Amino acid sequence: MNFNFKKSLGQNFLTDKNILERIVSSANIQGNSLVIEIGPGSGNLTRFIAKYAIHVLCYEIDTRLEEILDENLKDFQNITIIYDDFLKRDIKTDIEKFSFDNLYLVANLPYYITTPIIEKVIQSNLSFKKLTIMIQKEVGERFMALPKTKEYNSLTVYLNYYFDIKREFVVSRNAFIPKPNVDSIVISLIKKDNLLELNDINLFNKLLKDSFKYKRKTIKNNLKNYDLKTLEKILNKYNYSLASRAEEIPLEVFVELANNLKN
Numbered sequence: 001m002n003f004n005f006k007k008s009l010g011q012n013f014l015t016d017k018n019i020l021e022r023i024v025s026s027a028n029i030q031g032n033s034l035v036i037e038i039g040p041g042s043g044n045l046t047r048f049i050a051k052y053a054i055h056v057l058c059y060e061i062d063t064r065l066e067e068i069l070d071e072n073l074k075d076f077q078n079i080t081i082i083y084d085d086f087l088k089r090d091i092k093t094d095i096e097k098f099s100f101d102n103l104y105l106v107a108n109l110p111y112y113i114t115t116p117i118i119e120k121v122i123q124s125n126l127s128f129k130k131l132t133i134m135i136q137k138e139v140g141e142r143f144m145a146l147p148k149t150k151e152y153n154s155l156t157v158y159l160n161y162y163f164d165i166k167r168e169f170v171v172s173r174n175a176f177i178p179k180p181n182v183d184s185i186v187i188s189l190i191k192k193d194n195l196l197e198l199n200d201i202n203l204f205n206k207l208l209k210d211s212f213k214y215k216r217k218t219i220k221n222n223l224k225n226y227d228l229k230t231l232e233k234i235l236n237k238y239n240y241s242l243a244s245r246a247e248e249i250p251l252e253v254f255v256e257l258a259n260n261l262k263n
């Protein structure tokens, strides 16, 4: 392909057909489905998705890809591409004109904005049946990390509040053009049926960020400006203390801590 790849846009295209097939089969697209893809690139993954979906809605920031996408996807009538920054879009409005029963997201994400993309998807409040994404391997390991490991962080807790996260498979850096400096992983995120009751998601998010701010510091030192007495009571109930570190504390305890804080 004669194309001047932009590193700044996370442009590493997948070339291996088996891997493309495997991503789509991990997504397990069922029924009348609208699939959102962020960053179709040259359309290599899009073609596979389009076989299973009623419609594929893609967001591509790089208008230089328009000609290539038109050519590569000309045999498909069920693909729409919006040439814009996904982060700036109102997804709810964009999908209004499609009729579908199930909504999916399948994408080989631009890695430099992995977290903002996922946060945007969560905040959209749309009921995605499943998100199947390829991301940087180390980032994926963090998403799935268990307490008391060095990978466990505020985003781990935040994501695991919403989703059951499944490791699908690892993809070597050699499967991409141009070859990136890191390996990748495909993971699936499925919204939990019974979300724990949470009074204020923003407060929860802030508590998480503050708790993990300095990883070596204790809860007491990271949360100096919080109502420490209240926090201590709850921590003690679960055999933790103000001297514990955030990385020891499981999701359920963070939820209870957040629910007992005042704005």
Ligand code: SAM
Pocket (backbone or CB within 6 Å): 009, 010, 011, 012, 013, 014, 015, 038, 039, 040, 041, 042, 043, 044, 045, 046, 059, 060, 061, 062, 084, 085, 086, 087, 108, 109, 110, 111, 113
């Ligand atoms: N889907 C192709 C594949 O699997 O080979 C390309 C994936 S490549 C890792 C990421 C794609 O996301 C690129 O095509 C890039 O131009 C696009 N992209 C980067 N930032 C974006 C943004 N903010 N909104 C939409 N697309 C973006």
